[in-house]
Amino acid sequence: MNEAVAERMPPLAGDIPAAETFEALYERTLPKVYAYVASLVRDRSAAEDVTAQAFERAYRKRRSYRPARGTAEGWIFGIARNAALDELRRRKRRAGLHADPEDVAAPAVEDHAERSLRRQVVRSALAELAGPERDMVALKFMGGLSNAEIARVLGMGESNVGTRLHRTITKLREACDDRA
Amino acid sequence: MTELDAEIESELRVIDDALERGTATAPGGPERELEELAAALAADPPRPDPVFASVLGERVRAGFPRRRGTGRLPGPGWPKLRRPPKVALAGAASIVAAVAVVISLQSSESQPEMSGLSDGAADISALPEESASTPRAAQGSAIAPASPVSPDGGFVPGAEDRRIERSASLTLAAPDDRLEDVANDIIAVTDRYDGFVLRSSVSTGQEGASTGDFELRIPASRLQPALRDLSKLGDVRARTQAGEDITREFVSAGDRLRAARAERRGLLTRLESAATDTEAESIRRRLDLVAAEINGLRGQLRDLRLRSDYATVAVTLERSDDEEGSSDDGSGGDGLGGAFDDAASSLSDSVELLVRVLGVAIAPALLAGLVLLGARTVRRRRREAALG
Structure with missing residues (x-):
C-alpha cells in the first residue's frame, strides 16, 4: 500500500476518531459520495467518473484539509459537488449528450407495490425541483450530511440551510399529495 | 438553529430521526407523512x-498513481512543487509592488542628496529651469525643490547659459x-578644489565645547x-543645498552694459563733431554719467559672475558626543553602547x-483580495448555474 494513503488525515472534527487514513475515509464515504454524485449527474457512467475524480482530487489536496473548517466528510462532499457541477457544465456545453434520468433510479423488482408506487411519486416530484433544491435534498438524503455540513458545502448559514430544506420538503410533500 | 421557528425545527428533527432509524414510526398524521417522505x-x-x-x-491504496502522459516527472528524487495559493501570490505581488514604490519614492527623495555625494552628475545645473531660493531648514534634507519660476522673476526663458548661484551648508561632528x-582638512579640501576660505573661526571652550x-x-x-570630500571629514549632522537662478539679473546687467557702451560710442562720435564748446561740454557731462554707469554695471556683472562661478559653502564643525567620538577614534571604550545605538537605529529604520x-x-492587497x-x-456561480 502506498504510504501516503496510510498517512493519517489531520484530526477530524466532531465525534469521529481523532485521525483516520485517507483509505479509511474513502471506505467510509464512497457509497454516500457516489449516491450524491449520481443524484446530481443522473448517469451511472458519469457518476463513476466524477466520483473517481473527486477522490483523486481529495487525495491530492488532502494536506489542504483543515479540521477547524468542518468535517472530512463535508470537505470531501464539497470536492465531489464541484466535480459534479463541472461535469454538468461540460455536459451543458456538449448539447446532445444528455444523461439518462432513469439510469440510477430503477426501482427494485421485489419492492412492495405500494412502497414502489410511493417512491415513484417521490422521484417524479423530486425531478420537478429546481437544481439547487435537488442538490440540497441529495446532500441531505443521499449524502446523509447534517445541516451544518450542508451549510459548509454550500457556503451558507446553517439556519438558512434549515429554512431552505424545510421549504423544499414542504414543496415535495405538496407535489406528492397532488400526485397521490 | 435558534433562528428557526419552532415548527420548522420540529419538522427537521422528525426528518433527522426518520433518517437515523431508516423507517417511519409515528402512528399517523402529518408526522408520519413526513417520516415516510424522508424514508422514501x-x-x-x-x-x-x-x-x-x-x-x-x-487506486486509492496505490495513492492514485499518475497515468502515462500526465506530464509529471517520475521518481522520488524530484521534489514535489506545490502551487502556491493565489492569495499568497497576490499578497506577494502587492508587497513587491509596494516595496518597489517605496524604494523608488525614497530614492527620488534622496537623489539630489546622493548626487551631492557622488559625482555631481545630477547636479542642479542639470535642471536649468529650476531654482531654489531658500534652503530647507530641516536637518539632513536635500536640496530644496525649486520652482520653475522664482517669485522675483529669475526665470528667463530661452537663456542658454544659465547662471545659478549655489550655496550649501554642512554641519560636521568630530571628536574633540x-x-x-x-579644521585643517577643511582648508586643505578647499585648496584642492581651487576654492578659497572667505572666513574661518575655531573656538575652544573651557570644557571642551569646541566649535568651528x-x-x-x-x-x-x-x-x-x-x-x-568635506562630508568624509566627520559625521554629517546636517546638510543643505540650494540654488538660485540669477540668469535674469545677469542678462539684464549685460544688456544694460551693452546699451551704455553703445551710448558711449554714440556720444564720442557726437563729441568729435560738436560744433560749439557748450555742446561739447554737455556731451562730456553725459559721457561721465555713462562711464559711471558702465563701471557700475561692470562691477555688478563681476559680482554676479562670482556668485555663479563660486558656490558658497558654510561649514559648521561641532564636537561629537562621547560615544561617537570613541568609536570614531577607534578606542572602542563604549563599543557596546555604540552597537546598541546602531541596533536601535537599524530597528527604527526597519520599522519605518x-x-x-x-x-x-x-x-493593492485589499484590491487583490476583492x-x-x-x-x-x-466561479462558484458559474458552477452552480449548471444546476439550473
Whole structure:
C-alpha cells in the first residue's frame, strides 16, 4: 500500500476518531459520495467518473484539509459537488449528450407495490425541483450530511440551510399529495 | 438553529430521526407523512458498481498513481512543487509592488542628496529651469525643490547659459581631539578644489565645547566632489543645498552694459563733431554719467559672475558626543553602547520601512483580495448555474 494513503488525515472534527487514513475515509464515504454524485449527474457512467475524480482530487489536496473548517466528510462532499457541477457544465456545453434520468433510479423488482408506487411519486416530484433544491435534498438524503455540513458545502448559514430544506420538503410533500 | 421557528425545527428533527432509524414510526398524521417522505427520499440510494468500487479502491491504496502522459516527472528524487495559493501570490505581488514604490519614492527623495555625494552628475545645473531660493531648514534634507519660476522673476526663458548661484551648508561632528585636524582638512579640501576660505573661526571652550565655522568659496563646477570630500571629514549632522537662478539679473546687467557702451560710442562720435564748446561740454557731462554707469554695471556683472562661478559653502564643525567620538577614534571604550545605538537605529529604520511598505501595500492587497473574492464568487456561480 502506498504510504501516503496510510498517512493519517489531520484530526477530524466532531465525534469521529481523532485521525483516520485517507483509505479509511474513502471506505467510509464512497457509497454516500457516489449516491450524491449520481443524484446530481443522473448517469451511472458519469457518476463513476466524477466520483473517481473527486477522490483523486481529495487525495491530492488532502494536506489542504483543515479540521477547524468542518468535517472530512463535508470537505470531501464539497470536492465531489464541484466535480459534479463541472461535469454538468461540460455536459451543458456538449448539447446532445444528455444523461439518462432513469439510469440510477430503477426501482427494485421485489419492492412492495405500494412502497414502489410511493417512491415513484417521490422521484417524479423530486425531478420537478429546481437544481439547487435537488442538490440540497441529495446532500441531505443521499449524502446523509447534517445541516451544518450542508451549510459548509454550500457556503451558507446553517439556519438558512434549515429554512431552505424545510421549504423544499414542504414543496415535495405538496407535489406528492397532488400526485397521490 | 435558534433562528428557526419552532415548527420548522420540529419538522427537521422528525426528518433527522426518520433518517437515523431508516423507517417511519409515528402512528399517523402529518408526522408520519413526513417520516415516510424522508424514508422514501433516502431509500434505494444509487450504489456504486462493485467492480468500479474495487478498481477505485485499488487506486486509492496505490495513492492514485499518475497515468502515462500526465506530464509529471517520475521518481522520488524530484521534489514535489506545490502551487502556491493565489492569495499568497497576490499578497506577494502587492508587497513587491509596494516595496518597489517605496524604494523608488525614497530614492527620488534622496537623489539630489546622493548626487551631492557622488559625482555631481545630477547636479542642479542639470535642471536649468529650476531654482531654489531658500534652503530647507530641516536637518539632513536635500536640496530644496525649486520652482520653475522664482517669485522675483529669475526665470528667463530661452537663456542658454544659465547662471545659478549655489550655496550649501554642512554641519560636521568630530571628536574633540580631532577638531583641529578636521579644521585643517577643511582648508586643505578647499585648496584642492581651487576654492578659497572667505572666513574661518575655531573656538575652544573651557570644557571642551569646541566649535568651528567656515565660509568657503568653491568653484561651482566642482561643488559636488568638494562636498563629498568635506562630508568624509566627520559625521554629517546636517546638510543643505540650494540654488538660485540669477540668469535674469545677469542678462539684464549685460544688456544694460551693452546699451551704455553703445551710448558711449554714440556720444564720442557726437563729441568729435560738436560744433560749439557748450555742446561739447554737455556731451562730456553725459559721457561721465555713462562711464559711471558702465563701471557700475561692470562691477555688478563681476559680482554676479562670482556668485555663479563660486558656490558658497558654510561649514559648521561641532564636537561629537562621547560615544561617537570613541568609536570614531577607534578606542572602542563604549563599543557596546555604540552597537546598541546602531541596533536601535537599524530597528527604527526597519520599522519605518515596514510602515511605509504597509502603507503602500494595504490598498493593492485589499484590491487583490476583492478581486480574488469576486473571481471566487463568479466561479462558484458559474458552477452552480449548471444546476439550473
